[in-house]
Amino acid sequence: xxxxxxxxxxxxxAGLAAARVLAGAGRxxxxxxxxxxxxxxxxxxxxDGHVTDLGASWIHGVEDNAVADAxxxxxxxxxxxxxxxxxxxxxxxxxxxxxxxRLEAGAAAxxxxxxxxxxxxxxxxxxxxxxxxxxxxxxxxxxxxxRWDAERAERVSEHLEHRSEEQYxxxxxxxxxxxxxxxxxxxxxxxxxxxxxxxxxxxxxGLDVRLGHAVERIDHGDGGVVVTSSRGPFHAEAVxxxxxxxxxxxxxxxxxxxxxxxxxxALGRLRMNAFEKVxxxxxxxxxxxDVYAVRQxxxxxxxxxxxxxxxxxxxxxxxxxxxxGPAARAIRGWNEERVADSVLEQLRRLYGDAVGTPTxxxxxxxxxxxxxxxxxxxxxxGSTTSDHDDLAVPIAGRVHLAGEATWTDDPATVAGALYxxxxxxxxxxxxxxxxxxxxxxxxxx
Numbered sequence: 001x002x003x004x005x006x007x008x009x010x011x012x013x014a015g016l017a018a019a020r021v022l023a024g025a026g027r028x029x030x031x032x033x034x035x036x037x038x039x040x041x042x043x044x045x046x047x048d049g050h051v052t053d054l055g056a057s058w059i060h061g062v063e064d065n066a067v068a069d070a071x072x073x074x075x076x077x078x079x080x081x082x083x084x085x086x087x088x089x090x091x092x093x094x095x096x097x098x099x100x101x102r103l104e105a106g107a108a109a110x111x112x113x114x115x116x117x118x119x120x121x122x123x124x125x126x127x128x129x130x131x132x133x134x135x136x137x138x139x140x141x142x143x144x145x146x147r148w149d150a151e152r153a154e155r156v157s158e159h160l161e162h163r164s165e166e167q168y169x170x171x172x173x174x175x176x177x178x179x180x181x182x183x184x185x186x187x188x189x190x191x192x193x194x195x196x197x198x199x200x201x202x203x204x205x206g207l208d209v210r211l212g213h214a215v216e217r218i219d220h221g222d223g224g225v226v227v228t229s230s231r232g233p234f235h236a237e238a239v240x241x242x243x244x245x246x247x248x249x250x251x252x253x254x255x256x257x258x259x260x261x262x263x264x265x266a267l268g269r270l271r272m273n274a275f276e277k278v279x280x281x282x283x284x285x286x287x288x289x290d291v292y293a294v295r296q297x298x299x300x301x302x303x304x305x306x307x308x309x310x311x312x313x314x315x316x317x318x319x320x321x322x323x324x325g326p327a328a329r330a331i332r333g334w335n336e337e338r339v340a341d342s343v344l345e346q347l348r349r350l351y352g353d354a355v356g357t358p359t360x361x362x363x364x365x366x367x368x369x370x371x372x373x374x375x376x377x378x379x380x381x382g383s384t385t386s387d388h389d390d391l392a393v394p395i396a397g398r399v400h401l402a403g404e405a406t407w408t409d410d411p412a413t414v415a416g417a418l419y420x421x422x423x424x425x426x427x428x429x430x431x432x433x434x435x436x437x438x439x440x441x442x443x444x445x
Contacts, residue, residue, distance in 0.1 A: 004028045007227045010242035012040020014402045016203035017421030024441030034214035044195035063187030067415045070439040074202040078190035086163040088115040091292040098298025100349040129177035134381045136172035165324035168378040169275025176379040193313045206443035217254045240424045242403045246272035246373025266390040269383035272374025274328035279362045285317040286354040303327035304346040339363045376412040377405035400424040
């Protein structure tokens, strides 16, 4: 059995941030990663020389964001690509009506005004919501309050349904009424033309990271912690566990004694989502050159309704779309050719024969990844915002949970993962350490 001071489980951003702070403070740290790579849900594909982020892509707002500060300190190149989350008109968007034709500017502006009107009412509805209300419940009440005709109400309700799906990868009746409370963005959004995986690569530099170590069991007690991996056991004073919520819920990782009731209850009110990316590269652009995104209104856009133009990243005509919530579940198990055919069928409703044959297609399958079981966590109806922080309460001073789902202010983000890793390291050390030690500190201290 190998002895160390702290075992960190998971070499994603949360785990690497924790390990970097701990090692910088002089602790002996071993990071155990089940995969054959670091990064966790930050994963960059470089097939055929193209850079495609299959997991996290954006920094959603660079102001007061530790990830943006770390990226700047490491000299990682970014490109501004602000879409404002799933907002209605934060950047030029080509809206197509239910008939497939592009809306003229006035009609698009009126639709945007309708969404903003409901959003103002929606804030009050969320404030008044009952504990078990879903996002769909509060949206229905906010839209009904406008007393619009059926067509007008349906278009706005549809947009807000897609917002739930695209922001949290879940149908709105499965998302807590307050599940989008954190949907705010400060400053520009940026993406990584050279790949987001540069961040975990920098964070991992100098750390003792063991790949191919799937952790099966954690035993903790007065004698410390024993972490049993597929390649043997480790003994430590403390463990930082950064596996996703879906892995904790699946039972593949046994923790003995089990998590306390407070943690189990919080965990029970969270779920991993169904959210997959589809990236299509084409020989030439057939879509509007003056927009960041293309959106389809109406029933035909139930699955494929939004496309983001990534051409500016490397000059290759590229569209990104998402299979989110019900769509992601429906296409689970499809091969990339079948996914592409489904997406192209919808694109041809908008652009006809101008739609060319893709030169490449990439479709993710995070739902089937045994070390993720989804893209990120969301709050079920009945949850409270404190559920995230409750998961992070240290257990007997030895077991510390971290990861995006344990951070209230920025769950479902790389920033949330980084902040949570820093918090776990501080809890292990027992004293404050500046957040910038995540990127300015070194394993040698």
